[in-house]
Amino acid sequence: MTVSEYIFDFLQKKGCDTVYMVSGSSAMWLTDALKRSKDLQAICCHHEQAAAMAADCYGRTRGIPGVCLATIGPGATNAITGVAGAFVDSSPMFVLTGQANSRLIRYEMDTGIRQHGTQSINLEQIVSPLVKYFACVLDPADIRQVMEHAWYEAMEGRQGPVWIDVPVDIQNRQIPAEMDGYHPPYRGSSAEDLQAVAQRLAQAQKPLILAGGGVRSAGAVQLLKQLCQALQIPVAASRGGIDVIASDSPYFVGRPGSYGDRASHFAVQQCDCLLILGCRLSISTTGYYPQRFGQNAYKIMVDIDRKELDKPDVPVDLKLHMDLKQCLEQLYKCCAELAPADHSEWLTHCREMRLRYPNVLPGYQQEHPLNSYYFTKLLSQCAPAECDIVVDTGSVCNIVSQSWDLKEGQRYLISGGLSAMGFWAGAIGAARQGRQVLALSGDGSVQMNVQEFATLRYNHLPVKLFVFQNNGYMLIRHNQHNYMNDRFLGVGPDSGLETPDFCKVAAAYGLDSCELTADSHLEDAIRDILRRDGPVVCQVRVQEFGEIAPRIASRVMPDGSLKAAEFDDLYPFL
Numbered sequence: 001m002t003v004s005e006y007i008f009d010f011l012q013k014k015g016c017d018t019v020y021m022v023s024g025s026s027a028m029w030l031t032d033a034l035k036r037s038k039d040l041q042a043i044c045c046h047h048e049q050a051a052a053m054a055a056d057c058y059g060r061t062r063g064i065p066g067v068c069l070a071t072i073g074p075g076a077t078n079a080i081t082g083v084a085g086a087f088v089d090s091s092p093m094f095v096l097t098g099q100a101n102s103r104l105i106r107y108e109m110d111t112g113i114r115q116h117g118t119q120s121i122n123l124e125q126i127v128s129p130l131v132k133y134f135a136c137v138l139d140p141a142d143i144r145q146v147m148e149h150a151w152y153e154a155m156e157g158r159q160g161p162v163w164i165d166v167p168v169d170i171q172n173r174q175i176p177a178e179m180d181g182y183h184p185p186y187r188g189s190s191a192e193d194l195q196a197v198a199q200r201l202a203q204a205q206k207p208l209i210l211a212g213g214g215v216r217s218a219g220a221v222q223l224l225k226q227l228c229q230a231l232q233i234p235v236a237a238s239r240g241g242i243d244v245i246a247s248d249s250p251y252f253v254g255r256p257g258s259y260g261d262r263a264s265h266f267a268v269q270q271c272d273c274l275l276i277l278g279c280r281l282s283i284s285t286t287g288y289y290p291q292r293f294g295q296n297a298y299k300i301m302v303d304i305d306r307k308e309l310d311k312p313d314v315p316v317d318l319k320l321h322m323d324l325k326q327c328l329e330q331l332y333k334c335c336a337e338l339a340p341a342d343h344s345e346w347l348t349h350c351r352e353m354r355l356r357y358p359n360v361l362p363g364y365q366q367e368h369p370l371n372s373y374y375f376t377k378l379l380s381q382c383a384p385a386e387c388d389i390v391v392d393t394g395s396v397c398n399i400v401s402q403s404w405d406l407k408e409g410q411r412y413l414i415s416g417g418l419s420a421m422g423f424w425a426g427a428i429g430a431a432r433q434g435r436q437v438l439a440l441s442g443d444g445s446v447q448m449n450v451q452e453f454a455t456l457r458y459n460h461l462p463v464k465l466f467v468f469q470n471n472g473y474m475l476i477r478h479n480q481h482n483y484m485n486d487r488f489l490g491v492g493p494d495s496g497l498e499t500p501d502f503c504k505v506a507a508a509y510g511l512d513s514c515e516l517t518a519d520s521h522l523e524d525a526i527r528d529i530l531r532r533d534g535p536v537v538c539q540v541r542v543q544e545f546g547e548i549a550p551r552i553a554s555r556v557m558p559d560g561s562l563k564a565a566e567f568d569d570l571y572p573f574l
Contacts, residue, residue, distance in 0.1 A: 003140050004033035004171045007096065007164070010147045012039045015064050016094075019043070020051040020429060022078075024071020026119065027098030029171035034069065043428060043459060046451040048075050050422070052082020053449075054429030056091045057413050061388060061430050063219070065092040065154045065162075072098050073119035076165075080127065081420055086161045087130045088417030089240065090217050092154040093161035095131070097123065102138050102167035109136075123165050136165040140173040141180075148182035156184070158305045159217055192320050194327065197275075197300055198334035204273035204298075206346045207233045208253070210285075213240030213416065214278015214303060218324035224277070225249075227328055230335045232343040234350040236264040238279045239401055243412035247405040253350040258284045259398035259551045262357035262570055267350050268294050269568040276301040276316070278324050280308045282417070287552050288564035290314045302327050359402045359550065370518040372396075372468055372542045376403045376440070379466065382526045383438055385409040390427040392441035393419040395475040396468050398548055400440050422448025424465060431461040436530065439465045443499040444473045453509035456535040463535045467502045471544045478548060483556055492544070506537035513537040 001009070007030070008019075018041045023031050034042050045051040048070045055066030070079050076097045086093045099105050100120030107113065108122045115121060128134045133153040135146045150162040201207050215224050221244050228235055228251040235251050237244055245252050254264025268274065274297040279285065281301075286293040290313040302320045303309050309319040320327060364374035376399055383389070385407040391400045391414045406412060413430060415423040424441035431437050446467050456463055472492030480488050488495035506513035516525055516538060529536050553571035554562040565571065 001175055002029065002033065002172050003137065003143050003166065003175055004029045005036075006143050006175050007147065007166075008033050008037045008040055010151075011067055011094065012037065014151060016067055017041060018058060018429075019067045019069050020045055020054040020058070021069035022046070022048050022051055022071070022075060024075045024098060026072035026100065026168045027069060027075075027096075027171075028168065030069060030096060030098055030166060033171075043455065045425075045428065045455050047449060048078035049081050050425035050428065050449045050452045050455070052079040052093070052095065053085065053415075053420075053423055053426040055093045055095075056082055056086040056089070056429065057388075057390060057426035058429035059086065059092040059159075060089075060413055061411055061432065065094045065151070066429055067094045067096065069096045070098075072100060073121050076123055077121075077126070080130065081418070083127065083161050083163070084130045085415045085418040085420050085423070087132075089415070090159050090213060091161070092159040094150065094154065095161060095163040097163070097165050098171065099123075099136065099165045099167040101169045105136065105167055106138060123163070127163050130161070131163045132160045133162040134165070135163075136167070137170055138167065140170060140175045143175055144179040145182045152182060152184050158214075192322055192327070192330075194330045195334050197318070197320075198331050198338060200273055200298065200300070201231055201233065201275060201331075202335060202338045202340035204271075205341060205343075206271045207231065207273040207275070207343065208267055208271035208297070209233055209235045209275045209277060210238065210256070210268070210279050211235055211241045211244045211277050212238040212279025214324055215241055215244045218278065218304070220277075220325040220328050223325065223328035223332060227332055227335065230332060231340050232347055233275075234267065234347055236267060238285050239414060240416045241279060242401060242404075242414075243406060243410060245406075246408040248407070250347070250351065252354075254354060255401060256285060258287065259402055259548060260570070261354075261359050261402060262550055263350065263353035265568045265570060266353055269296065271297045273297055274299045277328075278303060280305075281311070281314045283313075286314055287567035288554075289567060293567060367543070368518045369541055369543045370516070372399045372470075372546050373403045375516075375522065375540060375542065376400050377405065378522055379438070379526055380405040382523065382530060383407070383410070384436060384530070386434070387436040387438055388413065388427075388430040390414075390424060390430055390437060390439045392424045392439070392445040393421055394442050394445055394473065395470070395478075395548055396440055396442045396445070398475070398551075402550075421445040425449035425452045427463045427465070428452060428455055428459075428461060431463055435462070437461070437463045439463055441465065441467055442474065443467055443469045443471070443502065444497075446502065447499060450505065453506060453511055453537070457510050460534045464529055464532075465535070465537050467537065467539045468542050469499070469502065469539050470542050470546070472497050472499060474544065474546065475548070477545065481545075483562075502537055502539045511535055511537050513539065515539045515541065517541045
């Protein structure tokens with residue numbers, strides 16, 4: 001067995017069934033081994049960034065690492081944006097790259113010379129800060145240890161990407177019959193005594209859970225639901241944790257953040273005990289005065305990443321460094337022994353706030369051109385429960401995250417920490433048998449990976465791409481209007497940027513397409529699109545300068561600085 005054959009045999013035996021790739025000469029033996037594998041499917045993308053984003057979404061939806069295969073030099077550096085996104089969003093991923101002859105790359109490593117050979121570049125110093133583990137395989141005898149170590153790092157603790165670089169002359173070398181394996185370090189037990197935590201939650205008058213993406217990463221979504229039911233506690237979901245609770249759950253209160261909703265912001269500031277689960281408390285979640293976030297609450301934070309717990313931004317009363325699944329299992333057992341306070345009045349109050357302060361206002365339905373909030377809510381109502389929603393960045397991410405009614409069984413995937421344009425291409429990796437994928441992107445972001453229209457077409461992937469055509473970069477257009485006195489640059493046709501008619505682009509790639517406007521019979525048209533077989537590009541003509549609200553608004557001060565409103569004082573101000 002060769003090194004390349006061993007790599008793919010290892011991944012297949014671990015449960016991986018698809019590799020997202022762009023071929024290249026320095027990955028020739030890796031590519032050939034993949035071709036000869038009977039159990040792995042290759043999805044050939046047209047840019048390594050898209051291949052990495054696809055592997056990211058594969059990892060999130062399957063719970064095992066997605067695999068991205070790229071070639072030397074520019075092929076590897078093209079993948080970096082997708083890998084960085086997976087790193088900050090805790091998505092397990094294997095990146096495999098071809099490399100120059102081992103003699104050349106070893107010389108580069110030893111001397112620090114800029115380059116020795118053609119296309120080759122020493123990747124370790126470039127990508128190591130963005131992965132949990134990096135290895136350049138210089139000896140075939142090391143491959144078992146490298147793969148086992150990489151798998152452990154990708155899946156253990158806070159999940160993330162790993163990177164294996166394989167010189168072209170090593171790829172086709174035979175492996176020895178006996179090889180050393182990897183022995184994971186003993187990291188001790190992270191168990192905590194949670195009796196006091198359970199008692200504080202049970203006795204609180206206004207408890208609230210803030211759930212982040214770590215809940216799903218830990219496989220603890222069902223446990224979260226059980227805990228809510230046991231203690232009658234409402235849940236607010238961060239952007240990364242949107243799909244840990246359905247919108248119609250009696251415990252769902254909202255999604256806080258810079259572009260959040262009033263109900264969840266009021267709940268955070270009114271609660272007297274806040275349990276923070278797998279949420280890193282970024283500024284986009286806490287607002288611009290983190291020291292006053294949940295200011296009336298005793299705050300308990302649980303996270304697998306010690307560095308997140310060590311951050312000083314939000315004053316946290318109790319920090320628990322442990323696996324969320326273990327934490328919620330123990331908490332649930334502890335709660336079974338308690339007689340919780342009556343939280344029904346608080347729960348009702350949170351539900352009433354959601355009804356009183358909707359993000360999608362009734363008047364949006366009558367607006368011309370089409371209001372993005374209204375269209376999104378209508379699309380979410382038509383979407384099947386068994387589907388994956390991939391949302392690109394920019395104004396679309398804010399609008400969709402504020403207005404999407406998530407159903408039980410749906411997955412919701414965004415480029416959270418990195419907020420990378422072109423993330424719609426991750427839909428390639430989310431696609432799987434028996435489930436539809438809805439991708440929502442702005443016209444600017446679609447352009448960042450428009451070449452993947454060919455991938456959708458060739459593989460006949462069940463992806464319905466809804467392109468919000470607002471004639472450029474609407475979020476930046478708002479910023480330049482609000483803070484730059486309408487000095488527009490790079491946001492639309494009047495300022496140096498133009499986007500195409502995506503129905504014509506889709507036709508060039510041989511894709512089915514259509515266009516929706518405010519005058520379309522929207523519900524019937526959406527249901528027709530969702531019934532169509534294979535990929536569809538739907539261009540949605542929406543407002544170029546539509547309001548994005550509610551939001552935390554800022555004012556420009558005389559010294560040029562920005563002063564933001566308080567967390568529970570969202571614009572438009574009440």
